[in-house]
Amino acid sequence: MKFHRIYALSIRHLYLIKGSFPRILDLIYWPTIQIILWGFISRFFTMYSDYYNNTIGVILSCAILYDFLFRSSISFNMLFLEEIWSRNFTNLFVSPLKVSEIITALTSTALLRTLIGIIPAIILMNPLFGVSLLQMGPPLFLLFLSLYLFGTTLGLLVTSGLLRFGPAFENVAWSSLFILAPLGCVYYPLSILPEWLQIIAKGLPLVYLFEEARSILVNNVVNYNNIMTALALNLFYFAGAIVIFYLAFYGARKKGTLINMGE
Amino acid sequence: MSNISIEIKNLNKRYNNIEAVKNINFTINKGSIVGLLGPNGCGKTTTIGMMLGLIKPSSGTVFINGQNIEREKNRTKILEKMNFISPYVELPKKLTVEENLKVYGKMYGTKNLKDKISDLMKQLNLSEFKTRKTGELSSGQKNRVSLAKALINDPEILLLDEPTASLDPDVGDYIRTYLESFASKKGATILLASHNMNEVERLCNEVMMMKNGKIIDKGTCNDLIKKHGRKNLEETFLKIVRE
Secondary structure (H helix, E strand, O other): OOHHHHHHHHHHHHHHHHOOHHHHHHHHHHHHHHHHHHHHHHHHHHHHOOOOOOHHHHHHHHHHHHHHHHHHHHHHHHHHHHHHHOOOHHHHHOOOOOHHHHHHHHHHHHHHHHHHHHHHHHHHHHHHHOOOHHHHOOHHHHHHHHHHHHHHHHHHHHHHHHHHHOHHHHHHHHHHHHHHHHHHOOOOOHHHOOHHHHHHHOOOHHHHHHHHHHHHHHHOOOOHHHHHHHHHHHHHHHHHHHHHHHHHHHHHHHHOHHHOOOO | OOOEEEEEEEEEEEEOOEEEEEEEEEEEEOOOEEEEEOOOOOOHHHHHHHHOOOOOOOEEEEEEOOEEOOOHHHHHHHHHOEEEEOOOOOOOOOOEHHHHHHHHHHHOOOOOHHHHHHHHHHHOOOHHHOOOEHHHOOHHHHHHHHHHHHHOOOOOEEEEEOOOOOOOHHHHHHHHHHHHHHHHHHOOEEEEEOOOHHHHHHHOOEEEEEEOOEEEEEEOHHHHHHHOOOOOHHHHHHHHHHO
């Protein structure tokens, strides 16, 4: 891998963000709206439910963690879709860029794009609702890392579909996370799901992450087993997604879609 | 060292039941400008795609400077020395002209990039559009930016798929003149797929005619015109295609 090629693809997307104020506003707007919405819902639960000791903190923190996951996945997809929409796709694949360099550039640029949107929302949580994510302590970093890996994994799987099936796969890009959200137990404990769904949910890293986030916030207890299980599952899925991306690339070369990909 | 720049051996491409390219063979010498002619859907773009490593051949081999492009370890090194233009491929519209050239210059590892961009902008009359978004330019201006991108790595091999399609005669002529001067100064090898017969007659040392996935004739423009008893390349093309 060559740094100059990874850097080139990254600055292509940074120029795009830098050159458009509406684009930056769009990145910040949705996470902020999410936080405000879930903040008020949490406040309502605090007043009318005694299930959680700290409802506003738990629901709002889980909402921001889920939004971070959502943004990382969508950012990865968006970077790839931008190439298709601008009909620049073929230019990239006739350049000396390697597949591994494309994955690295998109993964690192997607993180930056996600942080631009999520950091203002995290900062707003405290003055608006008196909640700080930092109260979760050092495990917060591991939760973010795991969620980012899972978001990137989903991004890789969706972009593999785009490579293999073309722009028609775009709708899946937008809906991919909604399919998994009910199984992720973002806002409710695993025990709410029917038993057969619990078995499926346990195969996803999300359950361990959100159960752990609730455990830290409600009981003030950190169970590193949950965090490590999530991280191990994430690494497994991430490696699998890379293999699938390579297979999709070779499939696209066989099918001839790399030369005329565009809207 | 061999004088062969591109060597195509028994190249085939099949998409399900359609044979897009059927057992083609040719070589292109270093520094030549070769035209690839044929009706729409005859396999020109598929052939170029295989030469760029974008399309995997069903069988056969593409050698660029003696190296098989299908070998992963060769691919990056080969592509560093090649470039490509097609009217169906564009540069990001929301980036300025300068930003696009910086991105691709870095991608190809161009040395002294700032000077290179400045030179290309001067040569292609793009300096005044440096800070304009590429999407705001006219099609002729965009085409010149695409050409600047294709020359950012001083390619040894340039593959051009209808480079002057949809351009007015003035801009078309400007591009052709520039390509002529680039090829003679740098000794680059150019493969030109075009439907503009005047362009091919003016630029190419040799022409290959494709029909139904096969190369059915090749030679210099004059040889082909004489062989088929026609007045010019356009009439020769029509005769070959309609036979």
